[in-house]
Amino acid sequence: MTSLALPAARHSPWLIANLIFQIAFGLLAMTVCLPSMQDWPETFGASQASVQLTLSAFIAAYGGMQLVWGPWSDRIGRKPLLLVGLTLACAGSLAAALAPSLGLLTVARMLQGAGCAAGMVIARAMVQDLFTGSERTRVMAFVGMTMGVCPPLATLVGGQVHVRLGWQANFVLMAALAAVLFVAAWRGLPAARAASPAPRGTRDLLAGFARLLREPVYLLYVAVLASTTATFYTFLGGAPIVLKGYGITPERIGWYIMCIPMAYIVGNLWTSRLVRRSSDRRIMALGQAWTLSGLALVLALGLWGTRDPLALALPLLLLGVGHGLLAPPTLSGTVGIVPALAGAAAAIGGLIQQLSGAVGSFVVGLVPHSGQVNLAVVMLAWALCGLCAQWLLHARRRA
Structure with missing residues (x-):
């Protein structure tokens, strides 16, 4: 076809x-x-x-x-x-x-x-x-x-x-x-x-899943996507606890939590312009740089002893922009490796996103939060996993 x-x-x-x-x-x-x-x-x-x-x-x-x-x-x-x-x-x-x-x-x-x-x-x-x-x-x-x-x-x-x-x-x-x-x-x-004939039976359907799971480039794209999702869900799970410690009441918490989604939109707008003159690889590298810069600043302010909600929210604007740069080329990559299995690829990627988000929101509840340091450490750990996956992805594609 x-x-x-x-x-x-x-x-x-x-x-x-x-x-x-x-x-x-x-x-x-x-x-x-x-x-x-x-x-x-x-x-x-x-x-x-x-x-x-x-x-x-x-x-x-x-x-x-x-x-x-x-x-x-x-x-x-x-x-x-x-x-x-x-x-x-x-x-x-x-x-x-x-x-x-x-x-x-x-x-x-x-x-x-x-x-x-x-x-x-x-x-x-x-x-x-x-x-x-x-x-x-x-x-x-x-x-x-x-x-x-x-x-x-x-x-x-x-x-x-x-x-x-x-x-x-x-x-x-x-x-x-x-x-x-x-x-x-x-x-x-x-x-x-799909761009070519797709699997016709249950056995071939499972074979299609197996084929995707044997594609290292596909798995690395999904790993980058999963790490960004886990980082964001970790924030959603831990931010209300940290903000409560900073004296922010429930009716005001939403305004601080919106920092990442709003900055994410800015990152997506930037991506829609960059994509005409930059490669996906460069856009993803820029996204990781913004993401890690934001998390490093959150951690540094926490270690400095700053106890202010803006010390959490404002640096995470950088992370939101970074995720907005990372997501579009990563999503595009997950469905483009095997065009005939684009639906299955999107399905597996979506499921792993949901699972990684659930794990992220669960893990952050296992650590104490007297300030923003522990939240920043957990988020940074997920982001570094994504950085490693992205490095392996681009190394493999250069080979």
Whole structure:
């Protein structure tokens, strides 16, 4: 089967926006109800731990189903399965809005996450199908910008909807958005498929996974991506603890946590300009330099004894820019190694991202946090893992 990469003239802004919103929908659905979770223990007469399972169920389905949607899209086709996934996400959202108990809400969230996973993995694979070279990296930069702004924006919108209309309204909103995206995919996306024949049976499907896992360059790209995700989730897990020690109350914590996502968008914008005149290798090296500079400054200020929230937040603006530079070429690299397995590649990469993020947020809870030093050390350890993977990646590609 021949490549379906489109001529540049056909790369309309509407096509790019369509793909970006398909990818970002899962993050919106994941985070829009976070403000409501504070009230669910009282609403359902359940423990906070039980309420947390609603989020865990979503993440588990969201990560695990990427391993299903990706290979199936290589085998059957991108667009049909994307439409199935959006239908599933819409049904899960409506079921969540109507759930009379926390148990049924948890099941509905799992269904919602399973459907949302299709957009994340299939639309990323379609970027591989439809774009080439620097244009693909540029589109991934726009994807990164959108994904950077989605969590804080969804949380702010979700809180306002919850206060004014109730927690169920957020799920109705997600069902409506899924329906809009269904129409957008149906009418606006080409029937993109993999660039060559994909696996046809379960054995060949597993062989496809095995082939990717035997590709050192693919694994190193995924390792770089996983390290950035783990670094960010470590920050999300540890920053509230550190900021509480600095006297920051819960209603103010969000403003400090937004430092990395906002700077991440700046990094993505920079990448979209750099990609026209710089190689992916140089952009990734620049991203690592910004990332490590920010973490070194956080650590230095902590060791100096500075106990101020700005001593944590401001240096991490550098890290956010660095991650914004790193993510687009890394995402592009993960799906470009074996074009016929782009869906499977995106699926494995997405799953490892979720797992690395979970490990990062768990590990940071194992160390004490009287200041920002320990948080900086854990984040720096993850970043150095990414630096090592990136050095090996470029050394191998030079060979």
